[in-house]
Amino acid sequence: MADTSDLVFDLVVIGSGPGGYVCAIKAAQLGLKVAVVEKRRTYGGTCLNVGCIPSKALLHASEMFAEASHSFADLGVKVTPELDLPTMLGHKDKTVKANVDGVAFLFKKNKIEGVTGTGRVKAVGEVEVTGEDGAARTLKTKAICIATGSAVAGIPGLDVAFDRDTIVSSDDAIALQKVPATMVVVGGGVIGLELGSVWSRLGARVTVVEYLDKILGPMDTEVSVAFQKLLVKEGFHFKLGAKVTAVTKTETGASVTFEPVAGGAAETLEAEVVLVATGRKPFTEGLGLAEAGVAMDKAGRVEIDAHYRTNVEGIYAIGDVVKGPMLAHKAEDEGIALAEILAGQAGHVNYGVIPSVVYTSPEIASIGHTEDELKKDGVAYKVGKFPFMANGRGRAMLHTDGFVKVLADAKTDRVLGVHILGFGAGDMIAEAGVLMEFGGSSEDLARTSHAHPTMSEAVREAAFAAFAKPIHI
Incomplete structure (x- = not known):
């Protein structure tokens, strides 16, 4: 040096x-x-x-x-x-x-x-x-x-013995040298679902164990519920509302023991690889x-x-x-x-205008407030939604899963949040960010011309749905 x-x-x-x-x-x-x-x-x-x-x-x-x-x-x-x-x-x-x-x-x-x-x-x-x-x-x-x-944060209250091969963190899960037949992912957040998706697509049977009663924690509930259904169709298995009490190495891999947060009998899952993805510190x-x-x-x-x-x-x-x-x-x-x-x-x-993206398939992108937050804060709002099933480009590319959701102030029409579940969501969320930086309304977004045919037309249609009516459904 x-x-x-x-x-x-x-x-x-x-x-x-x-x-x-x-x-x-x-x-x-x-x-x-x-x-x-x-x-x-x-x-x-x-x-x-x-x-x-x-x-x-x-x-x-x-x-x-x-x-x-x-x-x-x-x-x-x-x-x-x-x-x-x-x-x-x-x-x-x-x-x-x-x-x-x-x-x-x-x-x-x-x-x-x-x-x-x-x-x-x-x-x-x-x-x-x-x-x-x-x-x-x-x-x-x-x-x-x-x-x-x-x-890597690990599991609060547990001393997890990472070995980089069988019990792994996200740092190690990007370098597994073979596709495990089975994988248990501890944590239903962004990191766990992204890396779980990788190995699921390549052939692993993936089970996600999550402490909360929903995946993706602070994500808009309607979006996370819809996304979980898509993951189940892709082969994922979920154990929600489950508190992990032990992660142990076995002769054939590792095991995860958990018990229902609401009370009940403990359960143990065996897997070739256990990925602990419970967040970072x-x-x-x-x-x-x-x-x-x-x-x-x-x-x-x-x-x-x-x-x-x-x-x-x-x-x-x-x-x-x-x-x-x-x-x-x-x-x-x-x-x-x-x-x-x-x-x-x-x-x-x-x-207030920092996007969050989950890079799974389909992607999830979110910016601003969720519907849950607006309800909790007593904010009067209106909702505009549009499904990619009704989007021409989505049909052409076989990417019809998901929807766009626009949340706007009930009185001023100012956009308070945008949530997208669908192909290319991470790129499409940017226009919502620009709109919100300038305090734009759902009508502003709806009256902005979007090229046809594009996936982003669904964003415009959701904005139309918020202040008037969508055109194509």
Whole structure:
């Protein structure tokens, strides 16, 4: 590691995930002298290395395999697909490499100093970096940004012995060397359903064990119920309202023991692989935050103000280590906002308009309030819905599952939330975000011309349904 003890930076970012690397690039673009500390040998954090990017590569590849197995014949394409798992995993690895190499290129392009090693706050204005060889260096800086992301949370109250082969976390589930005949997924959230989908499509019998009485926790209930029915049709099995009390390795794999939350007899499921996907926790260990006097909340997150400042002068935090949804794009938005603030500009994030996407097949995308939230808060609203079954492009592509749901204020017609269950939902949700950023109404959306035939016409039709009537049903 190069000796940078005598260098003085405007900003040192600890962590090179989406929040950290985007913050660094934006700050450099605004004229700041920036360094990024990363403990991995490659940039990109969990998202690019073992999370968002590799999982999406496998989701797409497995979806193509499933379509070739079940849908191509209906389109007049006769094939007999054969799974080549090593090549599929190779595609995943190539995708990861392209993305992490891309971040390294952007650092070089923007003259950002990349420092490999484990970083910690040594003192106000100083970050100590320890390399693999044990040598320590100190980076002197005007501002420090904590952007270390999150880590696998495990199961609260249980000591789960991950072995990377039989009892696995999401980090390991993207690299299984064979398709298990059976898999139990502990956790019915986004990560569990996405990775469960990958292995289900490739031939595993997947059972999801979830503590809540619905999958996808905070997701709009109507959407999550409809989606669960589609997953059941695809071969998923569900055990809802179930509290896991043990995850144990066996001679043939592993077992999961759980009991009904409402009370009742315990049950045990055996499987070749158990995936524990019960969420993530802020990664703040070993960063020297307590020693520096940085305040933390009860959930282990770094406490910040509206400008991402901690209670310690010169130390800031963004992304998964602070409050809010653990989403890569939320971290990116915060990174840009912080860079702008440090450069003397007015950085801002609208937390009411951050989309959430589940990259299964079909996808789910959500932005703004759910119907459950509006009911709970006593907000008068109206609903507009439109099914993809009535969408011409959906019929042409055999992607007719799901619907679009638009929630608008009953008096002003301002759109309060949009929820999409369907093919390409993750891309279609963007227009709802733009609309809501400008305080648009369902009528505004309905009167905006949409190309025909496209899947996005269903979004327009749902908007028509909210303020008047849909045209095509």
